[in-house]
Amino acid sequence: MTNLAKVDSVDHAKSTPDVDQPFRELGLKDDEYARIREILGRRPTEAELAMYSVMWSEHCSYKSSKVHLKYFGETTTDEMREKMLAGIGENAGVVDIGDGWAVTFKLESHNHPSYVEPYQGAATGVGGIVRDIMAMGARPVAVADPLRFGPADAPDTKRVLPGVVAGVGGYGNCLGLPNIGGEVVFDECYAGNPLVNAMCVGVMKVEDLHLAHASGKGNKIILFGARTGLDGIGGVSVLASETFDGDESGGGRKKLPSVQVGDPFAEKVLIECCLELYHAGLVVGIQDLGGAGLSCATSELASAGDGGMRVDLDQVPLRATGMTPAEILSSESQERMCAVVDPSNVDAFMEVCRRWDVTATVIGEVTDGENLEIFWHDELVVDVPPRTVAHQGPVYERPVERPAEQDLIVADSANTLARPSTSDELRETILRMAASPNLCSRAWVTDQYDRYVRGNTVLAQPSDGGVLRIDEETGRGIAVATDCNARYTRLDPYAGAQLALAEAYRNVATTGATPVAVTNCLNFGSPEDPAVMWQFQQAVRGLADACQELGIPVTGGNVSFYNQTGAKPILPTPVVGVLGTIDDVTRRIPTGIGGEEGETLLLLGETHEELGGSEWARVTHDHLGGVPPKVDLAREKLLAEIVLAGSRDGMISAAHDLSEGGLAQALVETALIGECGARVVLPEGVDPFVWLFSESAGRILVAVPRTEELRFTDMCSARGLPWAKVGVADAGAQSLDIQDVADIPLAELREAWEGTLPKLFG
Missing domain, CATH: 3.90.650.10 (PurM-like C-terminal domain)
Structure with missing residues (x-):
């Protein structure tokens, strides 16, 4: 006593x-x-x-962060607010998705505890975000986990990663919540400061909001x-x-x-x-x-x-x-x-x-x-x-200063790096990229999660986004995706945040769902560093401006500062989560090709020589410099609309967005996921290297039944969306045959793609 x-x-x-x-x-x-x-x-x-x-x-x-976060409210229009039942300042954002249903979702961080004690840090991160969803009056229905670690082969990563993955899986599996999305990223900047972000989604009837x-x-x-x-x-x-x-x-x-x-x-x-x-x-x-x-x-x-x-x-x-x-x-x-x-x-x-x-x-x-x-x-x-x-704690207007080194890193263009030119070099690069830690299969991680518990999961990893049925009678469902390429954000914080949103938005659309709302987890270094605050300010403004242009609101999120080892901050990592809705989950779009024999492979969008911050530059040259890919939000919106229209009309049998690794990686993944070979013919006169490894944004690889090819391409042309025919699915070939480049057996691709994480973490 x-x-x-x-x-x-x-x-x-x-x-x-x-x-x-x-x-x-x-x-x-x-x-x-x-x-x-x-x-x-x-x-x-x-x-x-x-x-x-x-x-x-x-x-x-x-x-x-308050002085900067208010910009989200300033850029949210009345039209964007119409569907919001609860927004920034509540335990979690809530949106009305129609037919009396509401969805609540949020991203949060549990970074530092997960470094100190990986299992409990990650587990209680999941538990905490689930309770935020419960506090809104909703039933939690799914979780997702964007994770970032130091180099994959570093001793401390081998200490932290298995514990974090076990914690995420152990807690979520015991709750009976399917894990339907997330990321696993490796980078030197996260050594000593992993990012363990957790997302939860809940559903309720509108009248049950608390x-x-x-x-x-x-x-x-x-x-x-x-x-x-x-x-x-x-x-x-x-x-x-x-x-x-x-x-x-x-x-x-x-x-x-x-x-x-x-x-x-x-x-x-x-x-x-x-x-x-x-x-x-x-x-x-x-x-x-x-x-x-x-x-x-x-x-x-x-x-x-x-x-x-x-x-x-x-x-x-x-x-x-x-x-x-x-x-x-x-x-x-x-x-x-x-x-x-x-x-x-x-x-x-x-x-x-x-x-x-x-x-x-x-x-x-x-x-x-x-x-x-x-x-x-x-x-x-x-x-x-x-x-x-x-609510009336201190409010600081920290010094904000664009660092002098920013000009140096932008001037260090990736376009000047030595690149493969012969068929053998291109073939070796495709395999090397597929086996690299940031592009290889995440099955070693996601197989530890129960992705299908409760029987409502429609899509989960390795698909671009997770899709979940929420109404058994109507088939109504939701989709979620989380994304961020911190390398892009380091090169240009404003554009990098917009690219994170664009990719998550595109991934949701690629599943056949309509993007409706955004949450975020803004992971940065010390706010007492003017350069970090410049990154933060630019990322917030970039994300808010992009949401306004796309017409989808930021409903809430989390800020995590002081992510650094000593005086060295992490790369600015504004993780963006996008929520989508789908009126009938039976028309969801799978990721793997081969649903129909002889499907036509079409690349939607334009490919430019954009290699700044790319995985090719990282894997082959350990290089980070130049400018990130250009983001065109109007194009992203058009791309999503066309994919959704194609889905509703039965014109698309598979789809996979292009992001890290470019077209080459998208072809590898869609073939291996679908267990179907493909014959690829690049357009005449193009540089095979650029077409295979550029990371230009606003692109999706779709598979279209032969009977629908003309109707679908006519729709694209009529609406001004560039497209190119790049090949056909060929189940009998059991290889990825890129004409004049490489013919790689699927078995060899699978060994490269699936073998990395088990070798590293056993």
């Missing part, structure tokens, strides 16, 4: 104004601490200091789910460390890792419990407990409500003895939710929780005051205006 004489109450804080407090160790600047004292009119208590330190952190307050607010005097605050422990305490580690001296489960305590420990089975039960509570109409407002734990949940609920809140920490179910108020408020123990419930519904709420064997406790109530008041053993230990904690 805590010694009450040592409790740092509000009264004690008033009477001891000059007590030294470890605010710097908790990440607060001198002026930030001074502002807290100004807000409160006194020094903060230990519990208040803990709350402000975690809630004013970069992760929770967005204090360095938001995080604590309104209604007398309404009860109920904490339910797992008990609160010492794991996951980061922001108050200095305050907590003084009391760690034994075993958490006994009379003493030990210092536990700052990385949270997840229990997917507890979360699965929590999902079902929440859905029953929603269905019974027992919830006024709800908030998940993720980053900053109870500090976040209580302050955000109170801030979004119409009154104050009283919380009694004595009522919080604990799994450790002797926890201090600061530790209880800052613990990020997983699988917890906080609900606002009308007093008349408390008994029914508790009965639902008992039925699911979920611990639930009334810890407070909504008041008619203005402050968030938190008590510990009848002592008032927190008395703060909730908005000052949750």
Whole structure:
């Protein structure tokens, strides 16, 4: 039991104004601490200091990014807002997709914890994003995982990657959520700072939408789910460390890792419990407990409500003895939710929780005051205006400066690099590229994920995008894709962010779905570096401007700063997730050719000599320089419209977008996925190398039944979309035969494409 004489109450804080407090160790600047004292009119208590330190952190307050993120709102038109039921600022974005259905989706990061403890870092990243979706009133239906690591053959990558993949798969598989998309990228810049981004998608009826607010005097605050422990305490580690001296489960305590420990089975039960509570109409407002734990949940609920809140920490179910108020408020123990419930519904709420064997406790109530008041053993230990904690943290306009070296990297064109010219050299390059870590098969990773659990998955890896049926009666479905080429963003942050959006948009369209909304996870280096802030500013503006031109809104996302090793930041990595809708999943477009014998292969779009930031430049020359491919958003929109029209009219039997590796890689993948050979004839007079390895954007390789070739090409020509016939599918050939270049057996291609990751990671 805590010694009450040592409790740092509000009264004690008033009477001891000059007590030294470890605010710097908790990440607060001198002026930030001074502002807290100004807000409160006194020094903060230990519990208040803990709350402000975690809630004013970069992760929770967005204090360095707010001034730039507002541009998303400035560029969102009324037409774009029409389908949005919830947007930036909520736990997750929600869009109305018609017929009474709504979809909620979001991307978040769990980068640093996944480096420290790969399995739990990745697992709790999945758990956290799933609870964000639950908090909107939706049933989570799928996850996706954009991952980035250091060099594939580096010793530390062999430590981090298997644990991360196991964590993503272990948590998602136990929840029964199919993993339908994502990426695995290797680059030197992520050595020591992997990126583990997690995406979740949920579905609900429009009327089931729930938001995080604590309104209604007398309404009860109920904490339910797992008990609160010492794991996951980061922001108050200095305050907590003084009391760690034994075993958490006994009379003493030990210092536990700052990385949270997840229990997917507890979360699965929590999902079902929440859905029953929603269905019974027992919830006024709800908030998940993720980053900053109870500090976040209580302050955000109170801030979004119409009154104050009283919380009694004595009522919080604990799994450790002797926890201090600061530790209880800052613990990020997983699988917890906080609900606002009308007093008349408390008994029914508790009965639902008992039925699911979920611990639930009334810890407070909504008041008619203005402050968030938190008590510990009848002592008032927190008395703060909730908005000052949750929404009125520091806002910094960090210096922004285009780095001088940017001109040097742009001037270092990839077009001057030595390139293959003979047939043998081109053949060897195709195989070398197919076997390279960033282009090879991801089956070693994705086979550890359950992609088809629940029976509604229509497309998943290795397809361009994931497609999921959400309505068995009508066949209505959704599609998702995540993308980012950080090499492009390094060369031009504005264009690179637009290229990330364009690729995700194109990948969704390639499945036969209509892109409707965007989420993002913006991974950058230190915001205190003016060059990094220039990259960030440019990427935000590029993404926002592109969304406006395409007519699809950014519904929410995440910013992750301080991704760097020492003073060296990662390549700017704005990961973009696009959500699409499809009215009938039976007309989805597969990726592999060979659905019909003799299909015609058509390359839609234009090919130019664009090699800056390309995989060819990386694999063969370890080169990064020049300018990225040009992005033409009007062309991307037209391309998507034509593919969708072709899908609806039965004119397309397979499709695969062109991105990293260019046409050569698209041909390799579509042939191997479809287990069908192809005979390829490049247009007369073109440079085979450029056509095979250029990464020009706005291109899709489609397979068209012979009977539909004329109708489809006439449609393309009529709408002004360039196209070229590049070959035919040939199941009998069992090779990829590129005339005058190479005739490579599928078995040899498969050995190259599928052998890399198993050799590296066993």
